[in-house]
Amino acid sequence: MDVFEAIATTRAMRRLDAGRPVSDADVLKVVEAATKAPTGGNSQPVRWMVVRDPDKRRRLGEIYQACWAPVHDFYATQADGSPDVARMLRSADHLGEHMGDAPVLLLPCSRGQVGQAEASVFPAVQNLFLAARALGLGTTLTTVHRLQEGEVRAVLGIPDDVTTWAMIPMGYPTGRWAEAPRRPVAEVTYWDTWKEPPPSRG
């Protein structure tokens, strides 16, 4: 798949086919893609927790659901009649109930201070998403489990000084691939000075 097509059509896929297995080889292929991303001083701090065990997925799903509830309420107060937000909330609520049903859960983990290590973590997450997309596998980036991170660590035997940066469900999506709605590039680009618009594309 062309890299621009992968970039354009990789979006949050929150409805996954719980009954369609994902091969170990594909899991390792997407994690390998993640390892290619840059890290500060090439320190490569991330360790990838791959969760396949059904009981552990179920327990992580319960933790995720408990963490999602207050976040749902926050977004619901913000929705304010927006159909886009309402659609996202329905999809996110589905994930809240079904995180543990995803065939694979992936958690990038590392030591390193909150507020400093992220630049060595999240580029890798995007590589993983794009590689998954190219294999037909859906993913989505979630971080709300960190409200109960100690319980997540307990399920997986992760040391207390290790941060679990994200919880990423992966599986074959039940929905279709498409471009996500985003602001036009000219609206989010400033040229030489804050708020100065870019030249129009010629």
Added chain:
Amino acid sequence: MDVFEAIATTRAMRRLDAGRPVSDADVLKVVEAATKAPTGGNSQPVRWMVVRDPDKRRRLGEIYQACWAPVHDFYATQADGSPDVARMLRSADHLGEHMGDAPVLLLPCSRGQVGQAEASVFPAVQNLFLAARALGLGTTLTTVHRLQEGEVRAVLGIPDDVTTWAMIPMGYPTGRWAEAPRRPVAEVTYWDTWKEPPPSRG
């Protein structure tokens, strides 16, 4: 370019051709790729500062060089005879002297707390790197300018409550594209339990 090839061969390109211009269309194309990345609640908080003006690039280059000096010293004490670290340091020292010569400097900026907003910033940075790679443009992720972030804001007119997450030089590289050295995937992947190795591939 195939997405797996782009992922495998995107590495820090710190030696850029100062004399070969980069088109505005290509700048906007890589920023557009960045906008496709996920953000928390699709909030799309990032604004992309594109710096083309030679005087502003020179001033940012001076700030970067001042910030790089102590970081160089830190890595130098860690190098401990490692040829990999020594090679990286030579390349990073070159960038320390020539940041302002890059045809384009890109700074992803947003409001949002340090330690929380990064998950909505750095996936976009990786999209930008991969799109640049596909266009033959080199980039590298740097964050040390934040040691003097107030001075960076002053050059570009950025408000005090906006974080400048990275300073990314972009241009045609003088070196060759190749895979960066990374640990094997089996060394950085744990299966169901911390430190438990993955199944062997194949």
